[in-house]
Amino acid sequence: MKITILIPFYNEEEMIEKTHQVLSKELKTMVEFEFELLYVNDGSSDHTLELMRKIAEQDERVKYLSFSRNFGKEAAMLAGFDHASGEAVIIMDGDLQNPPYLIKEMIAKYQEGYDVVNAKRSRDGERKTTSFFAKIFYKVANTMMDVELTDGVSDFRLLSRPAINAITSLREYNRFSKGLFSWIGFKETVIEYENELRQAGQTKWSFKKSLNYALDGILSFSNHPLRMIFGLGLTCIAIAGLYIIWLLFNYFSDPSQAVSGYFTTIFTIVFFGGVQLVSIGVLGEYIGKIFYEVKGRPHYIIEESNIKKGDQE
Template identity: 40%
Template sequence: MDKLSIVVPCFNEEEAIPLFFPAVEKVVNQINDLLVEYWFVNDGSEDDTLSQLRRLHNKYPERVHYVSFSRNFGKEAALYAGLNATSGDFVVVMDVDLQDPPEFLTKMYDSIKTGEYDCIGTRRVDRKGEAKIKSFLSNQFYHVINKISQTNIVPGARDYRMMTRQMVNAVLSLKEYDRFSKGIFSWVGFKTKYLDYHNVERVAGETDWSTWKLFKYAMDGIADFSQAPLSLAVWLGTGSFIISLIGIILVIIRRIVEPNSSVFGWASLVCLILLIGGLQLLCIGIVGKYVGRVYMQSKHRPIYIIKEKQ
């Protein structure tokens, strides 16, 4: 009998948990000869999320388990902790807000059981109900990162996916501190099939992913899976040097051709200084971003700290 582990990161989801569990149970109970375990990860929630998880565990002690962090470490850490806790032959990652349709679990299981695929993922074909600016930035992110990275990240792909134990072990073998799961799932390889669906709105609560947080998350993804920003810094520096060199030559030529003429005014000089200084700061910032990630990794700090586990 196969065992399915369901990993569910939670942050301030006290309203969604009572709706999520019965919805998923209704689907998995229809699958014959399948043992199921739930691993909820409380990512430092400030509401009643932990109490809800304790109630579920007390009611279903053999089926429902949870990990509670000492503070908020972020969804990536929660995903990693949940995958670490699982013991199933197959592992599913789901959001608790039911934006990941539970009815897909049957299709996922039937497809992965054939042995043809190592992962059955999902992707949204639209973003109906989301802010236009958020949808635009998301689409641009996929366009940019697939241009500059050797790791292909499927546009609209969700973390919602079912994986074999072999693929899960491969993901867990990557111990990097700054994690970008969408890129990691693609980087480890393995044959993946995607199921398309239309965007589904949250059943309860509000998302913690603001436009600014999504932007920072996208920048982390680019830094994790591309060295293009470093190349950009090199080209900006080279271009700035060439332009400055041409400017100096033009000033010298003008001085020779027209000895009595004045050189360019102070305003032009100030603009050039600001331009070159700005490019230097930009390049230093890009390099600093990568150096900072190396620094954090070199500290060997744990990705998360567990306060309670059941």
């Protein structure tokens, strides 16, 4: 049985060799399987590609793809799925925060008949702010999205060939893989493990990138924000109607106490102006996603690879 280990790398010159060494050591304990190590260079600006070439020359199991620029992790995973030749694919990060020792357990679950084997990590050792915002995201996402996400389950998972074929058939440009993995269905299970800390280098996921990724996920898998705008509009109309009724009541009750209208004017402009800007912003996000989809651009461009046509089955 052939298993593909898929690892996207972006500016990981401090980790790529160590990751390969640790992974290779773990794979030596599983001689009954054939492994393909598929590394994707996501347009790194450091020496990641040079080190990737070196590793591939020393280890014939290593196949690599190198993008012409940085297309993002979603594109890197899709490229890996498109070029993987294994019966099953295991996705891992290149910083060893996804422990290789779980590979054996993942394959065992796959042999039991599961198409998707998810790895769920604890939040031990993580910043409190990171854990706090992560919990908020999962609560909001599971309330608004059409799929169910589990806190602690990242992209570290095993996918069977039928699951991979289902994922690669979904060619949407705005990709949110966590949602896609859940959307395709198939028989799945979860393996829990203790959180591993990065051993070298810096994380590429800043708070801003994480926030954008969360917003993209919610907008890609739900039309609830549009419905919320509709509800907000109705609420504003109701508030405005009640306010006008209150002003008329005060005027007819005691005309001498009627206000000049300055506060009313400012309140109306600021409140409804803010509602309109938020509504236009949400609509703009959806229109922007439609704009990217209809252009039909490729998800990635491969500049260099050591994969030959005959290597893919």
